[in-house]
Amino acid sequence: MTKALKIVVLAKQVPDTRNVGKDAMTPEGTVNRAALPAIFNPEDLNALEQALRLKEQNPGSTVGVLTMGPPRAGEIIRQGLFRGADTGWLLTDRLFAGADTLATSYALATAIKKIGDVDIVIGGRQAIDGDTAQVGPQVAQKLGLNQVTYAEEILKIENNIATIRRHIDGGVETVEVPLPCVITVNGSAAPCRPCNAKLVMKYKYASCPLERQPEDPRADLYASRDYLNLNQWSVADVDGDPNQCGLSGSPTKVKTVQNIVFQAKESKTLTASDADVESLIKELLEEKIIG
Amino acid sequence: MNNVFVYCETEGTVVAEVSQELLTKGRKLADQLGVELHAVVAGTGIKGKVEDQILPYGVDKLFAFDGEGLFPYTSAPHTDILVNLFKEEQPQICLMGATVIGRDLGPRVSSSLTSGLTADCTQLEIGDFDDIKTKKHYDNLLYQIRPAFGGNIVATIVNPDHRPQMATVRSGVMQKAIYEGKAKNEVVYPEVSKYVSPEAYVVKVLDHHVEAAKHNLKGSPIVVAGGYGMGSKEGFDMLFELAKVLHGEVGASRAAVDAGFCDTDRQIGQTGVTVHPKVYIACGISGQIQHIAGMQDSKIIISVNSDPDAPINRIADYVIVGTVEEVVPKLIKYYKQNSK
Numbered sequence: 072m073t074k075a076l077k078i079v080v081l082a083k084q085v086p087d088t089r090n091v092g093k094d095a096m097t098p099e100g101t102v103n104r105a106a107l108p109a110i111f112n113p114e115d116l117n118a119l120e121q122a123l124r125l126k127e128q129n130p131g132s133t134v135g136v137l138t139m140g141p142p143r144a145g146e147i148i149r150q151g152l153f154r155g156a157d158t159g160w161l162l163t164d165r166l167f168a169g170a171d172t173l174a175t176s177y178a179l180a181t182a183i184k185k186i187g188d189v190d191i192v193i194g195g196r197q198a199i200d201g202d203t204a205q206v207g208p209q210v211a212q213k214l215g216l217n218q219v220t221y222a223e224e225i226l227k228i229e230n231n232i233a234t235i236r237r238h239i240d241g242g243v244e245t246v247e248v249p250l251p252c253v254i255t256v257n258g259s260a261a262p263c264r265p266c267n268a269k270l271v272m273k274y275k276y277a278s279c280p281l282e283r284q285p286e287d288p289r290a291d292l293y294a295s296r297d298y299l300n301l302n303q304w305s306v307a308d309v310d311g312d313p314n315q316c317g318l319s320g321s322p323t324k325v326k327t328v329q330n331i332v333f334q335a336k337e338s339k340t341l342t343a344s345d346a347d348v349e350s351l352i353k354e355l356l357e358e359k360i361i362g
Numbered sequence: 363m364n365n366v367f368v369y370c371e372t373e374g375t376v377v378a379e380v381s382q383e384l385l386t387k388g389r390k391l392a393d394q395l396g397v398e399l400h401a402v403v404a405g406t407g408i409k410g411k412v413e414d415q416i417l418p419y420g421v422d423k424l425f426a427f428d429g430e431g432l433f434p435y436t437s438a439p440h441t442d443i444l445v446n447l448f449k450e451e452q453p454q455i456c457l458m459g460a461t462v463i464g465r466d467l468g469p470r471v472s473s474s475l476t477s478g479l480t481a482d483c484t485q486l487e488i489g490d491f492d493d494i495k496t497k498k499h500y501d502n503l504l505y506q507i508r509p510a511f512g513g514n515i516v517a518t519i520v521n522p523d524h525r526p527q528m529a530t531v532r533s534g535v536m537q538k539a540i541y542e543g544k545a546k547n548e549v550v551y552p553e554v555s556k557y558v559s560p561e562a563y564v565v566k567v568l569d570h571h572v573e574a575a576k577h578n579l580k581g582s583p584i585v586v587a588g589g590y591g592m593g594s595k596e597g598f599d600m601l602f603e604l605a606k607v608l609h610g611e612v613g614a615s616r617a618a619v620d621a622g623f624c625d626t627d628r629q630i631g632q633t634g635v636t637v638h639p640k641v642y643i644a645c646g647i648s649g650q651i652q653h654i655a656g657m658q659d660s661k662i663i664i665s666v667n668s669d670p671d672a673p674i675n676r677i678a679d680y681v682i683v684g685t686v687e688e689v690v691p692k693l694i695k696y697y698k699q700n701s702k
Contacts, residue, residue: 086511088511088513088514089616089617089620171478172469172479173472173473173476173478173479176469176473200510200511201481201510202481202482202632202633203469203481203482204465204469204481205465205468205469205472205479205481206469207469208437208465208466208467208468208469208470208473209469209470209472209473211437211470212441212469212470212473212474213473217437217438217564217565218437218466218470219565220437220462220465220466221462221466234568238462239462239463239570239572240461240462240463240572241373241572241573241574241575241627242570242571242572242573243569243571244434244567244569244570244571245567245568245569246436246565246566246567246568247565247566247568248564248565248566249564259626321478322476322477322478322521322523322524323478323479323480323506323519323520323521324491324493324519324520324521324522325517325518325519326491326505326517326518326519326520327517327518328510328515328516328517328518329515329516329517329518330514330515335676335677336663336676336677336678336679338665338675338676338678338679338680338681339679339680339681340670340675340680340681340683341680341681341682341683342682342683342684343682343683343684343685343688343689343692345692345696347682348682348689348692348693348696349692349696349699349700351664351680351682352693352696352697352700353696353700355641355662356697356700356701360640360641360661360662361584361608361641361697361701362609362701
């Protein structure tokens with residue numbers, strides 16, 4: 072028996088740290104964020120795909136994308152809508168800035184409570200700018216929900232119990248978890264579907280109020296088509312405690328940040344010629360470096 | 363009170379190597395701080411089977427929780443054990459492996475105790491900290507040193523006001539060693555039901571399948587690693603051949619794994635395995651910092667790259683400028699001709 076599910080996808084806009092070019096670091100050794108394209112965190116896309124599949128399998132279900140970031144992170148909600156999500160929420164407030172994983176999870180958990188009656192909270196296992204994998208489980212703990220991390224596929228949902236296949240070290244596991252629950256999805260799960268052209272047309276101009284110009288030329292459009300107005304929430308909107316948000320809600324402090332400098336070695340440069348390769352092999356064999 | 367704790371994870375009755383590596387590190391930190399090293403382990407039917415795998419690493423006190431439903435691992439019971447034990451014991455530091463289990467458990471415990479947690483540390487040290495804003499001085503904090511931002515910077519993180527200071531560390535980053543000093547080696551078997559509520563067992567593991575590791579990349583004296591420059595999965599075939607003749611193992615950079623050329627479990631770098639081989643042959647690897655951090659301690663580094671300015675060449679002992687397609691078959695050929 073299927074059931075209409077209320078699903079919230081946790082998604083983050085991240086700098087694309089996988090393809091760091093020479094401009095990514097300033098001469099002072101700090102990160103030049105402007106040189107890195109902002110993208111939808113890859114594993115959050117895997118999570119979105121699982122959510123959209125659940126929506127298809129369970130008629131009446133809804134998928135909403137919850138993200139936290141500066142106003143331009145509204146793009147993440149649009150990317151979700153283009154792929155089939157129904158709605159989204161942008162948590163944006165200066166008070167959220169400087170959050171470590173714990174303060175981030177507090178903000179997200181508070182928003183999820185505000186959204187209310189959520190059956191499944193699902194997100195990527197980790198984000199590529201921090202690689203911590205902490206926010207999912209921390210949100211689960213704050214909401215008092217069970218969690219399944221490293222999920223590869225949600226096999227079925229029946230009688231309010233989800234059966235999930237997950238990756239573990241050196242193997243796989245299949246678990247049953249009662250709803251509501253938090254699921255984090257591994258990069259080995261199915262890739263996300265592409266944007267749907269019709270949905271791109273429909274939501275192209277969807278935006279959060281803070282993303283708009285003071286005299287926005289599309290003001291009439293926003294007045295007449297409410298689905299183009301994306302939800303934008305501040306700390307006050309979610310009844311959050313400012314002391315648990317952002318920098319002040321973060322137990323971890325960054326003491327120092329350093330550019331990495333590796334000790335350069337004096338290296339011997341060889342060509343690919345037979346003579347060079349053979350003499351290297353002989354040298355390594357003679358010195359018993361290889362046996 | 364105020365001791366250093368290490369959470370030891372198990373597969374059945376076998377204690378994970380990463381946990382033993384952390385016990386060795388935890389022992390050093392405890393010695394430096396003048397406190398005790400405590401370990402906690404939870405499983406089913408572990409009594410009498412895991413103690414000898416934990417105590418020799420310098421453990422003063424082991425809390426062994428043995429009960430039904432504690433293996434295979436699920437989040438809630440293990441979280442309950444640590445949270446309730448830590449409320450009693452008030453440790454100052456807690457270390458766990460940056461494994462699937464450690465990364466599932468650590469955040470829940472930290473969230474519950476409102477303590478700071480730093481993932482995937484590559485170094486742990488003790489030091490002082492001056493908070494510029496509050497003008498407060500702190501002695502003997504745990505420096506949690508980890509790469510950030512895709513490995514382009516390294517950050518030192520501290521948790522000034524919250525305890526325990528929690529950190530996860532990947533397998534292979536620390537080195538395990540039997541403790542030569544004297545430790546108390548006390549073992550207690552607390553009653554599980556006093557720590558875990560019955561509702562904690564609602565997640566059911568229907569099927570748990572772990573295969574013995576297909577390779578020993580971490581311990582191999584010779585590693586042949588390929589990068590994005592290998593071009594394809596087929597390109598990796600010649601690396602497997604080279605590794606076979608040299609009796610080594612094949613590793614890969616993150617870019618090669620992301621491109622699908624090689625399995626994730628062979629990834630070397632900050633988000634993969636850390637290796638310390640005698641010989642490291644980097645083929646078509648440009649040398650992003652995140653990769654170098656996982657192999658820089660190799661004794662001899664040989665880089666095969668068509669780009670003479672590839673960053674990895676700076677840390678290489680030998681640089682062969684040429685395409686992998688040309689060089690790797692020659693390495694195989696001349697090794698076969700010249701060995702024995």
